[in-house]
Amino acid sequence: MEGVKILDFSWVIAGPKATKYLANLGATVVRVESEQRIDFLRAYPPFPEGISGINRSGTFAHLNDGKYGIAVNTKHPKAMIVLEKLVQWADVIVENFTPGTMERWGLAYEDLRKINPETIMLRASMMGQTGPYTQQTGLGTMLQAYAGFSNLVGWPDRVPVGSAAPYSDFPAAGFIAIGVLAGLDYKRRTGKGQCIDLSQLEISQQMLIPALLDYAANKRGLEAMGNRHPDSCPHGAYPCRGEDRWCLISVFNEQEWEALKGVMGNPPWAEDEKFSSLKSRKSNEDEIDHRIAAWTISHDGEDLMNHLQKAGVPAGMVKNGRDIHEDPQLAHRRHLVPIEHQEMGKVNYDCPPFRLSLTPLRMEMPSPCLGEHTEMVCREFLKMRDEEFFELLAEDVFE
Numbered sequence: 001m002e003g004v005k006i007l008d009f010s011w012v013i014a015g016p017k018a019t020k021y022l023a024n025l026g027a028t029v030v031r032v033e034s035e036q037r038i039d040f041l042r043a044y045p046p047f048p049e050g051i052s053g054i055n056r057s058g059t060f061a062h063l064n065d066g067k068y069g070i071a072v073n074t075k076h077p078k079a080m081i082v083l084e085k086l087v088q089w090a091d092v093i094v095e096n097f098t099p100g101t102m103e104r105w106g107l108a109y110e111d112l113r114k115i116n117p118e119t120i121m122l123r124a125s126m127m128g129q130t131g132p133y134t135q136q137t138g139l140g141t142m143l144q145a146y147a148g149f150s151n152l153v154g155w156p157d158r159v160p161v162g163s164a165a166p167y168s169d170f171p172a173a174g175f176i177a178i179g180v181l182a183g184l185d186y187k188r189r190t191g192k193g194q195c196i197d198l199s200q201l202e203i204s205q206q207m208l209i210p211a212l213l214d215y216a217a218n219k220r221g222l223e224a225m226g227n228r229h230p231d232s233c234p235h236g237a238y239p240c241r242g243e244d245r246w247c248l249i250s251v252f253n254e255q256e257w258e259a260l261k262g263v264m265g266n267p268p269w270a271e272d273e274k275f276s277s278l279k280s281r282k283s284n285e286d287e288i289d290h291r292i293a294a295w296t297i298s299h300d301g302e303d304l305m306n307h308l309q310k311a312g313v314p315a316g317m318v319k320n321g322r323d324i325h326e327d328p329q330l331a332h333r334r335h336l337v338p339i340e341h342q343e344m345g346k347v348n349y350d351c352p353p354f355r356l357s358l359t360p361l362r363m364e365m366p367s368p369c370l371g372e373h374t375e376m377v378c379r380e381f382l383k384m385r386d387e388e389f390f391e392l393l394a395e396d397v398f399e
Contacts, residue, residue, distance in 0.1 A: 007090035011171035014095035018176035023066030069368025071399040120183035128199030140166025147204035240301035
C-alpha cells in the first residue's frame with residue numbers, strides 16, 4: 001500500500017487497529033488527536049515499570065505502531081486550516097465516532113468532497129449512520145451485550161457476564177481494513193471516491209451466525225452453558241499441575257472418546273455403560289467432568305495438550321501472558337516485534353496475523369507520542385510554509 005495516504009481520526013480499538021494493519025502494509029497513516037478529547041486508551045494500563053503517562057500505555061502502543069501523530073486543538077477557530085490541508089493530502093479518511101461528531105467539526109462527507117472530490121471516507125460507528133439507535137454512544141464492552149454475545153457467555157444459573165474485553169472491536173478492525181481496500185479498488189477502477197457506512201453491530205452478527213441460524217430454523221435461542229457444548233462431552237477446561245493452569249478438552253465423537261480413554265490409560269470407570277455414547281455422557285456430565293479433572297490435575301498443561309492432540313483429541317492449554325511471549329510458534333513467525341519507543345523503551349508490538357509472500361510487513365516505527373510528528377507532518381506532508389506553521393503554533397492551534 002505504499003503511496004496510499006490515510007488520515008486517521010479514529011480512537012480506542014476498532015479504528016486504530018484497522019489503520020495499524022494498513023500502516024504495516026505500507027500506507028502512510030497520520031493519526032489526528034486532540035487534548036480536548038484525548039483517546040482514553042492513552043491512560044489505560046499496562047504501563048512499563050508501573051509509571052503512567054499519556055505516552056506510556058502498552059494498550060495504546062500495540063494498536064498504533066507505524067503511524068505519524070499530529071495533535072490539533074479542534075476547538076480552535078483556525079483548526080480548520082490544518083484539517084482542510086490534511087483532507088486535501090489524504091486518499092482515505094477513517095473515523096469511528098458517534099454520528100454527528102464529524103459534522104460538528106465541519107467534516108461531513110459532503111464537506112470533505114468539496115475539499116477533495118476523490119476522497120474515500122470510512123465511518124465505523126457502533127450502530128451505523130442511520131436507524132433509530134444511531135445516536136447510541138458506548139464502547140465494545142456495551143456493544144457485545146446489545147449484539148448478543150453476553151447472553152452466550154457465563155453459566156446457565158447466573159447473570160450474563162460477556163467478555164472482559166470489548167470483543168466486538170476486534171472483528172470490526174478487519175472489516176474496516178477490508179472496507180478501505182474496497183474503496184481504494186473502486187477508486188482505482190472509476191477515479192471516484194465514496195463514503196462507506198460500516199456498522200459494528202452488524203459486523204458482530206457475522207460472529208454469531210450459528211446462533212442466528214438456529215433461531216431462524218428452529219426458533220431455539222442459545223443460552224450460556226458455561227464451558228459446555230450441546231454436541232460434545234466431555235467439553236471443558238480442566239485443572240492441571242501448577243497454579244491456575246488449565247487444559248481445554250473437547251470430545252465430539254466416539255473415535256475421540258476412545259482416544260481420550262487411551263491417553264488416560266483406559267481407566268475402569270470410563271468403561272461404564274453410562275459413558276458409552278454421547279447421549280449417555282451428556283446425562284452424566286457432572287461426573288465425567290469430576291473424573292477427568294482428577295486425572296488432569298497431576299499433568300503439565302502443555303504436555304497434556306501435546307499428548308492429546310497427538311492421539312487425535314482436540315485440546316489446548318490455557319496460556320497466560322508469559323506463555324504467549326515464550327510460544328515457539330509465535331516466535332517462529334515473529335509475531336511479537338520489539339521496537340524502541342522514546343518514552344517506554346523497547347516494546348513488543350503485535351504483527352498482523354497475515355504474511356504476504358512478496359510484500360514484507362513494515363514493523364519499524366513505534367506508536368507516536370501525542371503530537372510527536374506535528375511539525376514534520378505540516379512541513380513535509382502538507383508543505384506548509386515556515387511562517388504559517390509558526391503562526392499557528394504560536395496561536396495554540398497545535399497541542
